[in-house]
Amino acid sequence: xxxxxxxxxxxxxxxxxxxxxxxxxxxxxxxxxxxxxxxxxxxxxxxxxxxxxxxxxxxxxxxxxxxxxxxxxxxxxxxxxxxxxxxxxxxxxxxxxxxxxxxxxxxxxxxxxxxxxxxxxxxxxxxxxxxxxxxxxxxxxxxxxxxxxxxxxxxxxxxxxxxxxxxxxxxxxxxxxxxxxxxxxxxxxxxxxxxxxxxxxxxxxxxxxxxxxxxxxxxxxxxxxxxxxxxxxxxxxxxxxxxxxxxxxxxxxxxxxxxxxxxxxxxxx
Amino acid sequence: xxxxxxxxxxxxxxxxxxxxxxxxxxxxxxxxxxxxxxxxxxxxxxxxxxxxxxxxxxxxxxxxxxxxxxxxxxxxxxxxxxxxxxxxxxxxxxxxxxxxxxxxxxxxxxxxxxxxxxxxxxxxxxxxxxxxxxxxxxxxxxxxxxxxxxxxxxxxxxxxxxxxxxxxxxxxxxxxxxxxxxxxxxxxxxxxxxxxxxxxxxxxxxxxxxxxxxxxxxxxxxxxxxxxxxxxxxxxxxxxxxxxxxxxxxxxxxxxxxxxxxxxxxxxx
Numbered sequence: 001x002x003x004x005x006x007x008x009x010x011x012x013x014x015x016x017x018x019x020x021x022x023x024x025x026x027x028x029x030x031x032x033x034x035x036x037x038x039x040x041x042x043x044x045x046x047x048x049x050x051x052x053x054x055x056x057x058x059x060x061x062x063x064x065x066x067x068x069x070x071x072x073x074x075x076x077x078x079x080x081x082x083x084x085x086x087x088x089x090x091x092x093x094x095x096x097x098x099x100x101x102x103x104x105x106x107x108x109x110x111x112x113x114x115x116x117x118x119x120x121x122x123x124x125x126x127x128x129x130x131x132x133x134x135x136x137x138x139x140x141x142x143x144x145x146x147x148x149x150x151x152x153x154x155x156x157x158x159x160x161x162x163x164x165x166x167x168x169x170x171x172x173x174x175x176x177x178x179x180x181x182x183x184x185x186x187x188x189x190x191x192x193x194x195x196x197x198x199x200x201x202x203x204x205x206x207x208x209x210x211x212x213x214x215x216x217x218x219x220x221x222x223x224x225x226x227x228x229x230x231x232x233x234x235x236x237x238x239x240x241x242x243x244x245x246x247x248x249x250x251x252x253x254x255x256x257x258x259x260x261x262x263x264x265x266x267x268x269x
Numbered sequence: 270x271x272x273x274x275x276x277x278x279x280x281x282x283x284x285x286x287x288x289x290x291x292x293x294x295x296x297x298x299x300x301x302x303x304x305x306x307x308x309x310x311x312x313x314x315x316x317x318x319x320x321x322x323x324x325x326x327x328x329x330x331x332x333x334x335x336x337x338x339x340x341x342x343x344x345x346x347x348x349x350x351x352x353x354x355x356x357x358x359x360x361x362x363x364x365x366x367x368x369x370x371x372x373x374x375x376x377x378x379x380x381x382x383x384x385x386x387x388x389x390x391x392x393x394x395x396x397x398x399x400x401x402x403x404x405x406x407x408x409x410x411x412x413x414x415x416x417x418x419x420x421x422x423x424x425x426x427x428x429x430x431x432x433x434x435x436x437x438x439x440x441x442x443x444x445x446x447x448x449x450x451x452x453x454x455x456x457x458x459x460x461x462x463x464x465x466x467x468x469x470x471x472x473x474x475x476x477x478x479x480x481x482x483x484x485x486x487x488x489x490x491x492x493x494x495x496x497x498x499x500x501x502x503x504x505x506x507x508x509x510x511x512x513x514x515x516x517x518x519x520x521x522x523x524x525x526x527x528x529x530x531x532x533x534x535x536x537x538x
Contacts, residue, residue, distance in 0.1 A: 016402075017399070017402035017403055018402050018403070019402060019403050019405065065403055067403060083398065086398065086399060087398065090399055090400055094400075097401075097402050097403070097405050098402055099399040099400055099401070099402040100399060101397070101399050128370070129352065129355065129356065130286070130355060130359055130368040130369060130370050131359055131363075131368055132366075132368070133285075133286035133287050133288060133366050133367055133368040134286055134287070134288050134334055134336060134366070134407070134518075136288065136366050138403070249403075
């Protein structure tokens with residue numbers, strides 16, 4: 001007797017946007033609603049009720065947003081187009097603030113997580129006296145005027161390949177604390193201070209810990225080169241506090257070949 | 270016997286930001302929470318519980334946002350600074366998404382409404398297949414690709430001094446349907462189509478009715494010059510439908526002299 005042949009499946013790459021506010025984060029938790037559960041629930045309805053596990057590029061924490069998260073799922077093989085899959089998932093994910101922007105068929109060994117070679121995050125600070133009105137939930141509110149020139153100088157000490165133990169959450173499960181930070185840019189647009197971070201991968205809380213530290217430099221509490229000392233200390237307590245999740249968004253994930261290059265989201269609606 | 274002299278008061282101009290989502294609009298209604306009630310409730314606490322009426326430049330509808338609304342109130346005369354008043358009002362308006370950005374003492378005959386000589390609105394359309402994720406509540410979602418060149422051509426027909434009866438809500442209480450539209454600009458930034466409108470004043474629903482009409486041109490349902498015919502018809506049914514409130518924000522109100530020119534919001538926090 002032989003095992004039955006597995007049903008043929010198609011692997012789909014999905015590019016996702018979501019508001020992190022109502023979620024416990026990407027990953028399923030014992031309690032509370034996760035982005036993963038919303039996506040997998042919708043995908044399961046397209047697979048006749050069978051469970052559809054997903055693999056994701058960046059396991060964002062509770063409250064963290066995404067404009068370009070990437071996940072993959074396997075669905076029963078069929079003649080579905082990317083646009084139809086996107087629309088069907090978006091229909092079933094209502095009313096949650098999670099949407100598929102693009103869906104593209106990929107090779108069966110392609111992985112949203114392991115094929116990724118670049119992650120880009122944006123952290124936004126609202127730097128003014130008044131608390132956020134329209135931007136509530138999507139910015140970190142810092143009242144004290146920030147000197148972005150000093151913050152940029154401090155950021156330059158973190159660029160490159162380093163042991164980022166000082167900027168790593170105690171719960172971080174990565175094997176190595178060594179990462180290569182390719183970009184850490186501080187730009188002001190009026191009342192908004194943007195911090196752009198880019199690397200192959202990040203440690204748990206690394207971006208928020210770097211931002212919390214740069215903020216101390218921006219307010220004048222720290223000299224810029226104290227950030228170099230904090231890095232060299234390889235001890236979490238040497239760096240600043242963790243910035244709140246609200247300001248952070250996963251903007252894009254890069255792959256050797258862009259699975260969405262044909263831009264199915266540009267099909268006429 | 271003479272009447273007691275009125276208690277001396279100071280008139281304050283307030284620049285406000287708010288998310289229109291949770292409100293029935295600026296103005297108090299029989300039921301539901303208004304922005305006006307939140308502001309006046311906070312102001313009343315600073316006046317020892319006495320009622321503090323407010324006058325506003327733009328009575329925004331339910332769901333319409335503001336980044337630069339202006340109102341004025343009278344408070345018992347005192348040594349308050351603009352920064353202290355802003356902070357106190359913002360404290361008492363918690364947790365509602367309404368904040369005072371600036372507060373400035375003005376002349377006793379200055380009026381947020383009658384001294385205003387310019388209003389600027391921004392309407393944002395999210396033009397893509399997927400419904401909004403992060404932008405839910407602050408954009409109008411239009412799936413069909415919009416041709417912004419055609420929309421800009423159509424918009425040019427509305428510039429200048431016209432009878433805007435075709436773009437006026439039936440409930441509009443203005444004495445005259447004649448307005449002078451100084452700017453109606455259509456600009457695309459990726460998936461976002463922005464429509465900027467500027468005039469001394471607008472009729473009720475005028476911006477949303479113009480946007481709803483320009484959208485018909487953008488999708489190809491209307492030729493651009495049909496907008497000129499709709500204007501000439503002076504009949505509401507000749508123009509397009511009213512665009513939803515979510516996409517609209519009052520950005521700025523202009524006065525002969527900017528009451529906030531000293532920028533009290535720039536005081537260190």
